[in-house]
Amino acid sequence: MQEHDMSWVRTEMALAQPAPAGVVGFGAWVRKNLIASAGDTILTIVGIALVVMILPQIINWAFIDAVWTGPNRTVCATVAQGGIQPDGWSGACWAFVNAKFGQIMFGTYPVEERWRPILVGILLVVLLLPMLIPSVPRKGLNALLLIVVFPIVSFFLLVGGAFGLEHVETARWGGLLVTLSLSFVAIVVSLPLGIVLALGRRSRMPVVKMLCVIFIEAVRGIPLITVLFMASVMLPLFLPPGVTFDKYLRALIGVSLFAAAYMAEVVRGGLQAIPKGQYEGADSLGLGYWQKMYLIVMPQALKLVIPGIVNTFIGMFKDTSLVTIISMFDLLGIVKQNFSDANWATAQTARSGLIFAAFVFWLFCFGMSRYSMYTERRLDTGHKR
Structure with a gap:
């Protein structure tokens, strides 16, 4: 028998080769994201120019020329060429935030x-x-x-x-304490309640479906400020004489129910995105309704709507500022309330206080947003139809 030449057959696995130098590293990232085309290059140049123009002024205002401590607004007076300008822009008045920090965090606790x-x-x-x-x-x-x-x-x-x-009565609570406590309870309550409402809206039982639809559409059809006003002013009118609820508890219930209505629609969107075959596969295994939802459908639905859920949480966290309408002062409300202090009543302190409040809100909201992106990537295992 004629022997075949086997010299061309590989006898061992080839070693992994490094990626080409042109597709990895900082230079490759710049070429891909900043100068991939003429339009991208122009936008990058414009963006860098804006940063060079604006960033030094922001650093000077927020750090270099800022006043960090002091007893009253006089320490925030800025010396300029034309003389003393108490409301000038040459430096932030963090002395106001420093002096009122306890109230900003805890209110009058x-x-x-x-x-x-x-x-x-x-x-x-x-x-x-x-x-x-x-x-x-x-x-x-x-x-x-x-x-x-x-x-x-x-x-x-x-x-x-x-x-x-x-x-300590809740009327003395305020600042970040109110913001975090309201948002935490609302988040914990709204997600499971929203899931129940979403399942109820998709129920085959007409009464359950009708009640869930009425609640969801009624709450979503009115602004949160109206819900808080009704919870604080209108609700006591329908209670028996001598029966009342704490104002903080009313706000807590109003915010939680309002968020649950929006959460229900987010979850319902996830349920509708699940292919019908998933439901049929669960039925073929002999699973009951709650087993099917808990083990098969709901985990997939919640994974699909993580961005919507976190977006609702972020909106809820920011909307806690509306409790000012019922004379409760959250982080933003307590900052604005301190503007009336005669010792600090200047436009410069107001700007500094509002920027500080905005930074705190951004810090929490940005953290939630980034964690949701991390969770999406970790759970992104693909979805087969």
């Missing part, structure tokens, strides 16, 4: 009791961080502590009146 909201904040961070890190085990126990135990402990710590703690 008693100074000697402020360790309680600080402890609540520490507990929130300690319980929230393990939930956000995928590699940390025991997520079920962590969720139980965060969603069930933490609100109960926080209630007794913040309100007091038990275990030897001084009672």
Whole structure:
């Protein structure tokens, strides 16, 4: 038999070769994202020019020429060529933020009791961080502590009146304390309630479907400021004599129900995006309705609408500023309230206070946005039809 020449057959695997130098590294990123075309190059040049023009002025105003400490507005007077200009733009008045920092964080919460909201904040961070890190085990126990135990402990710590703690009425709460507490409870309540409403709207039972549709469309058809006004002013008119609710509790219920209505539509969009074959496959396995939703449908639906869910959370976090309509002062409300202080009543301090409040809101909202993007990438395992 004629022997074949096997010298051309590979006897070992070729080693992995590095990527071409032109497609990796900082230079490749610049060519791809900044100067890929003539239009991109022009926009990049214009953007760099704007940054060079604006950024130094921002740095000078916010840091170099800023006033960081002082007893009143006189320390923020800026010396310019034409003389003293109390409302000039040559430097930020962070002395105002520094002087009012306690109120911005806690409102009129008693100074000697402020360790309680600080402890609540520490507990929130300690319980929230393990939930956000995928590699940390025991997520079920962590969720139980965060969603069930933490609100109960926080209630007794913040309100007091038990275990030897001084009672602090919610009318004295304010600042970031109100913003975070309102948004946290609204987020915890609105997501499961929104899921129930979304399932109810897709239900085959006419009464359940009708009630869910009426609630969702009625709440989504009116602004949040109206909901808060009705919860604060109109609700007590329908209660029996002598029966009343705390103003903070009314705001909490109003914001939570309002967010749940929007969350329901977000979740319903995810449910409608699931292919019919997923439902039929779950039915073929003999799963009941709740098993099918819990094990098959809902995990896929929630993964698809992560951007919508986080967008609702961010909107809810910012909308807490509307509680000012019912005489509650969140972060922005307490900053604006301090503008009336005669010791700090200048346009310069107002600008500095508003910019500080905007930065705090941006910090939280940007953090939620980036984490949602990370979660999307981590859960992006593909979707087969």
